[in-house]
Amino acid sequence: MSEITSLTLYELIKNIKEKKISSNEAAKSFVDRAEKSKKINAYVTENFENCLKLSKEFDDKPNFDLKLPGIPIAVKDLFCTNEVRTTAGSNILNNFVPTYESTVTQNIWNEGGILLGKLNCDEFAMGSSNETSFFGNVQNPIAEDLVPGGSSGGSSAALAANLTPVTIGTDTGGSIRQPASFTGTVGLKPTYGSCSRYGIVAFASSLDQAGPMSKDVKDSSILLEVISSFDKKDSTSIDFKRNNYSSELTRNIKGLKIGIPKEYRVDGMPDEIEKLWKKGIEYAKDCGAEIIDISLPHTSYALPTYYIVAPAEASSNLARYDGVKYGLRSSGKNLIDMYEKTRSEGFGEEVKRRVMIGTYVLSSGYYDAYYLKAQKVRQLIKQDFDQAYNKVDAILTPSTPSSAFKIGEKSNDPVSMYLNDIFTVPVNLAGLPGISIPAGVDKNNYPLGLQIIGKPFDEQTVLNIAYSMEEKINYKNNITDWWMK
C-alpha cells in the first residue's frame, strides 16, 4: 500500500472502514509529515495534539457509518473554529479565539472529521498569491519560490504536499479555483447559497462561498455532500434539494451540451493556455459531450465590476474591526485616534487598499457612478449566463490566464495581480458553481487547470463532467518533496 498521506480521501475512508488503517495512524502520518514540511508554511495554527487525542477517541469508539470516519482535515484559517485561534491571515485577528463554530466546519466534525489545524491564506482572503498574509508567504509544493495561488494558498499547498487528505477553502473571485489550478489539484466553488456563510470571516458577502479542495473529483463530491446544507443562521442560505453528490457521480455525460465562450480568448493569453483549452474541448468530445460555441458578451466588464462590488462590501464588513470587542487594539489619545491607529497597524497594505476603494465608491456623491453602476453591469453579466444556459448545460474555459508565478513577481502591481482572476470572477458575480481540474502543464512543468461552469444548483453536472474529463486527462502531479531536503 502506498503511504497514508498520499491516499485520496476516498481511499483513506475505505482503509479506515476496513480497519486497515486506524484514525490515529492516519493522524500521526499527517502530523509527522507536517513537522517535516514547515518550509511550506501551510499552517498558521496547528491543532496536532488535539487531533491525535481525538483520533484515539475515535478508534476506541469508532462509527463507520459517518461520511468522514476519523479523517484528519486541515481547513483554511477563514473558518471560525470553537476554541481554536482564527486569524483570517490578519494581524488584527492575531489573538482571536472564537467561541463558536462555523456551520461548514461543524458539518465536517459531525460526520467524523477531526481538525488538524488552520491553514494560511491571504489576509481576509484578499489576494491571489497568499503574499498578503500576515503570517508570511506559502511555498507551492510544485517548485521552490513559486506562489501557491490565493487566497486559499495554504489550503492548496497543504493538499498538494500531502499534508491533509482534503481541505476547504473559500472563493470570492477565484480563491478556490485559482490556487487549485496553480497546484495541480481540484477546487470547487458551489452555487451561492449552497454552503452556509455562518462563521466564515466575511470579505464580500454577496460573493463569498465555501467549497471543497481535493486531490481528485470524487473526493470533492464526498466533501461537498458533507458541507453543503441549508442553514437558518445564514440569511442567504438556500433551501434546495441537495444531491447525494458522491453516489450520483457518473462518467456518463453523453449528449450533454458544453459551451465554449469566445470572449474568454483574451488578448495576450499565452499559447499554452489556448492549446490546453483546445485539448480540453477534444477530451470533452471524447467523453460524448456536444461542443457548442457561445457568447458571454460582457465578460471583459467582470473584473472592473468585481473591483467595485467586492471592495465596497469589504469596507462595510471590515468596519467591525475597531479594537473594542475583539482583535488587536493600538493605543490612541482618544476613541477616534484609537480606531485609526488600530486599523492602520492591524490591516496590511492590500486590505487597506481595498477598504479605501470600497469607502470611496460608497462615499457621498460617488455611489451612483460606481456602486450602482457595477450592480447594473453585474445584472448584464448574469443575463449573459442565463441566455447561454438556454443552449448549453455547462461551460468550459481555462481556470487562469497563466500558470503559477514567482513569489514577488506581481506583488507591486495590484492591477496585474487582479488579472489572475479574469476567468473565475464572472462565476462569482453570477453566483454559479465552477470547478477547476488539473489538465496539463506549461513549458516549466507547472500545472494548468480547466474550469467547468454549471447552472445554478447543478453541482452534479459540473462534477460529472469533471469526473469524465479527469479520466481522459489522467493528470499526475510530479512533486519531489524538495522542501524536506
Next chain:
Amino acid sequence: MTIDLKTVKHISKLARISLDEKKAEKLATDMNSIFEFIEKLNELNTDNVEPLTSIAETTLRFRDDKITSENIREKILKNSPEKNDDFFVVPKVVE
C-alpha cells in the same frame, strides 16, 4: 478622473485608517491605476438595467421572536482587548 492626495486623506478619515504622507501618496498612485481600470464600465449604457443586489433570489425569512442564545455574556467579552466587569472599555469619550 484622478484621485488626489486630499481625497485620499479624506477617504482615510472616513475609513478610520491613519496614513502617513508616504503611504497616502502610494495609495493615491495605486487607487488611480485601479480606477483607470474600473472606468471601463462607462462604455456601457445601463440606463434601463435593474441593479443586481443579491444573487440569492429569496425574500428574507422570518423567525420566531425568541431568544436562542442565553448566558453568553462571558463568551462575548472573552476576546475583548480591555474589559471591566461586564463592559467593554474604550478611551474616555466625555469630559
